[in-house]
Amino acid sequence: MSPVSLHNFLAVGAILFALGAVGFLARRNLIIMFLSAEMMLQGVALNLVAFARYRGNLQGQAFTLFILTVAACEAAIALALILMLFRRRKSLDVSLWQDLREPELEPIVDEEPLPAPPEPVELPRLTPAGPEPEHPREEASHV
Amino acid sequence: MFDDPRNYLWLIPVLPLLASVVTALAGPRWLKQQSHWPCIIAAVCSCFLSFLVLRAVNSGFEDFKRYYMWFEAGNVSVGFTLGADGLTAVMLVTVTFVGSLIAIYSIGYMHHDPGYARYFAEISLFLFSMTGLVLAENFILLYAFWEGVGLCSYLLIGYYYARPSAAAAARKAFLVTRLGDIGLFIGILLLWSVSDHSLDFSRILNNATEIDPGMRIAICLLLFSGAVGKSAQFPLHVWLPDAMEGPSPVSALIHAATMVTAGVYLVARCTPLFGVTPEAQLVVATIGGFTAFLASLIALTQSDLKRVLAYSTISQLGYMFLALGSGTRNEGHFLAGLAVTAAIFHLFTHAFFKALLFLSAGSVMHAMGNVIDMRRFGGLRHVLKKTHWLFLCGAGALSGFPVIFSGFWSKDEILADVLEAGSPGSVGSFAYLFLFCLGMLTAGLTAFYTFRAYFLTFWGEVRIPHEAGEHPHESPPVMLVPMAILAVGAVALGLILGPTGVFNDFLQEHWMVSAFPHLLPFKEHHHNLLLMVASGVLALVGIGLAWWMYVRKPASASELAQALPGIYGLSRNKFYLDEIYNAFIVKPLAGFAQVLRVIDLYVVDGIVDLIAQVPRWLGMLARPVQNGLVQFYALLMMLGLAGFLLSVLMR
Numbered sequence: 201m202s203p204v205s206l207h208n209f210l211a212v213g214a215i216l217f218a219l220g221a222v223g224f225l226a227r228r229n230l231i232i233m234f235l236s237a238e239m240m241l242q243g244v245a246l247n248l249v250a251f252a253r254y255r256g257n258l259q260g261q262a263f264t265l266f267i268l269t270v271a272a273c274e275a276a277i278a279l280a281l282i283l284m285l286f287r288r289r290k291s292l293d294v295s296l297w298q299d300l301r302e303p304e305l306e307p308i309v310d311e312e313p314l315p316a317p318p319e320p321v322e323l324p325r326l327t328p329a330g331p332e333p334e335h336p337r338e339e340a341s342h343v
Numbered sequence: 344m345f346d347d348p349r350n351y352l353w354l355i356p357v358l359p360l361l362a363s364v365v366t367a368l369a370g371p372r373w374l375k376q377q378s379h380w381p382c383i384i385a386a387v388c389s390c391f392l393s394f395l396v397l398r399a400v401n402s403g404f405e406d407f408k409r410y411y412m413w414f415e416a417g418n419v420s421v422g423f424t425l426g427a428d429g430l431t432a433v434m435l436v437t438v439t440f441v442g443s444l445i446a447i448y449s450i451g452y453m454h455h456d457p458g459y460a461r462y463f464a465e466i467s468l469f470l471f472s473m474t475g476l477v478l479a480e481n482f483i484l485l486y487a488f489w490e491g492v493g494l495c496s497y498l499l500i501g502y503y504y505a506r507p508s509a510a511a512a513a514r515k516a517f518l519v520t521r522l523g524d525i526g527l528f529i530g531i532l533l534l535w536s537v538s539d540h541s542l543d544f545s546r547i548l549n550n551a552t553e554i555d556p557g558m559r560i561a562i563c564l565l566l567f568s569g570a571v572g573k574s575a576q577f578p579l580h581v582w583l584p585d586a587m588e589g590p591s592p593v594s595a596l597i598h599a600a601t602m603v604t605a606g607v608y609l610v611a612r613c614t615p616l617f618g619v620t621p622e623a624q625l626v627v628a629t630i631g632g633f634t635a636f637l638a639s640l641i642a643l644t645q646s647d648l649k650r651v652l653a654y655s656t657i658s659q660l661g662y663m664f665l666a667l668g669s670g671t672r673n674e675g676h677f678l679a680g681l682a683v684t685a686a687i688f689h690l691f692t693h694a695f696f697k698a699l700l701f702l703s704a705g706s707v708m709h710a711m712g713n714v715i716d717m718r719r720f721g722g723l724r725h726v727l728k729k730t731h732w733l734f735l736c737g738a739g740a741l742s743g744f745p746v747i748f749s750g751f752w753s754k755d756e757i758l759a760d761v762l763e764a765g766s767p768g769s770v771g772s773f774a775y776l777f778l779f780c781l782g783m784l785t786a787g788l789t790a791f792y793t794f795r796a797y798f799l800t801f802w803g804e805v806r807i808p809h810e811a812g813e814h815p816h817e818s819p820p821v822m823l824v825p826m827a828i829l830a831v832g833a834v835a836l837g838l839i840l841g842p843t844g845v846f847n848d849f850l851q852e853h854w855m856v857s858a859f860p861h862l863l864p865f866k867e868h869h870h871n872l873l874l875m876v877a878s879g880v881l882a883l884v885g886i887g888l889a890w891w892m893y894v895r896k897p898a899s900a901s902e903l904a905q906a907l908p909g910i911y912g913l914s915r916n917k918f919y920l921d922e923i924y925n926a927f928i929v930k931p932l933a934g935f936a937q938v939l940r941v942i943d944l945y946v947v948d949g950i951v952d953l954i955a956q957v958p959r960w961l962g963m964l965a966r967p968v969q970n971g972l973v974q975f976y977a978l979l980m981m982l983g984l985a986g987f988l989l990s991v992l993m994r
Binding site: 224225228233294295299301307 | 966973
């Protein structure tokens, strides 16, 4: 019996999962939601690893490796999607994407609207040193 | 393979079936105007095999049956038996021989028709069904093929399906025969229930005497109702004249020579059953005799050549049933053997001469640009010399011209049998005596209307409808040669097989002795010279009258029609049977169908629509859940998961 028992691992896993779930449900920023989902995933992975160690075999470890791989792929796809969504609405708010609802339902609007986003602050700029390199102008507008 | 005839029995129906499939698949695209080859090769091969079967039967081949497995599951095995005996062999030869000739004739007749391949595919399918029908050894297989020939008949009557009259005629034929078929099917089911759940011919027919008499009458009448429909006997005869909408070779093959004789075959096959049920026999004979008379009356005034022939077919089939029904017992002798022989002999000769007549009519149509109304042409003996002689052969046989022609011998046998059944001492002799008089009268009428059609078509001044063009041409040899072969049969078969008794001996020896030993002893057949003279004189009188009325004094026919408007109108309008059926059966049923339609639309459909509304209402309740918020869905998932886990934990 190791000094750190199975229960401790499971507790940490459960806390991670619960935090992730709460974050996923409560936050409206797409990136935060995505990170919360990842956190839930890590809670599960931790469970698996803990049980693998407890049982003394490698099945849980193998699963965890799979989960990591899948999570990596998922991250790539999810971030790409989020990027596209942001480009459409210039915002990461998930409640802007309510279009896929029953036709006659009214959209759900916040009772007290979100505070207006702060004015973009002019960041201090370094004085350009040397001549400006040649690059196409449009790229700047893409981000 | 050819040593044991049982080995190739299955090929007789299967070859035409193959031809049908090949023609249907490859015909329209690749074979085109060569589509007749599969059909003709199959028909001729089947004909050859049929003759081998006939030879084998004639040489006394025993137990001519072969069992074929259809499927087997556990200890249930389902199969069917094909078998041949004297009756089957005769039918096979008739069907395949006449069928081959008509298929060859069709090459010329259907030349350059757009549906060439379809035509030959359907003819092959018909040959498959018909040969299967006569080879079947049990009632279910017989019924299946029975419907098969009905289907082919429907398809071929409606061959020119773009013509509304043809489509209507096809539908009428199918529905009217179906009425009889329902009776046939109920009869078969009854047989099944009384015969220890077996439908094999041999099992049932050998035990025919053990069936309860009342039940036996019911079964016989129900079986006969199938025959009435298929063979166009009195209440259900109305479809056959309309069936002439099909191409002429089809009329010759299906609606004269083969399919319509299926009913005669069925009743003949069931002779062991009918032979011990005199009540049913009297019904068969009465309907047959009455139909023969009625149809010949109608045929007197029809102006459509093919319709005259159609009514003569109905009339001749009536003769066959008259014969089948007169096989009663007379002073210790059973007449069944004699009567059935007479009926089958008439069937055999009739197949030849009626096919010949229809093919000749087709040849006339071919030359006249598809005009078949006898009022519009005349004097064709100068134009169509060969067709004229061939038609004359057929007409002579149909009218029973004495001694030379086959029809005389077969019809004479029938009349002799009916007279025998009507002699004192037999069951219902008075009725049979009356039927005999009716038969004699019909014989005279037959001669008259046959030669009326002949004289109207081929005598008088030459009149040609404009559809025929300037120079109507004789049919090509591919049409004339099959007709000539049939003509030889129509003329010579009677003289070869009738007086010598070859046909009778063959059927008695190779079929009846083993099939219905309980109807022994047979009465010996002998020709009744007085009757032969009488029927011959009647035929000659009929022919002479026709000659006098339509050649000598052509005006007398219309004068007679004007003098007797009532009778003429009745005959001309087919005794208004179509109209009566229309008013009393078709119209009420159509009204009933309308009522049912309303019920279907508003009651049945209403209930179904109501049931369909229920899920919609339920869906209305669930709709607000679908609000488009991703996090709301995630929340529901979480709650669901939590609920599930709770239910697991609390259990």
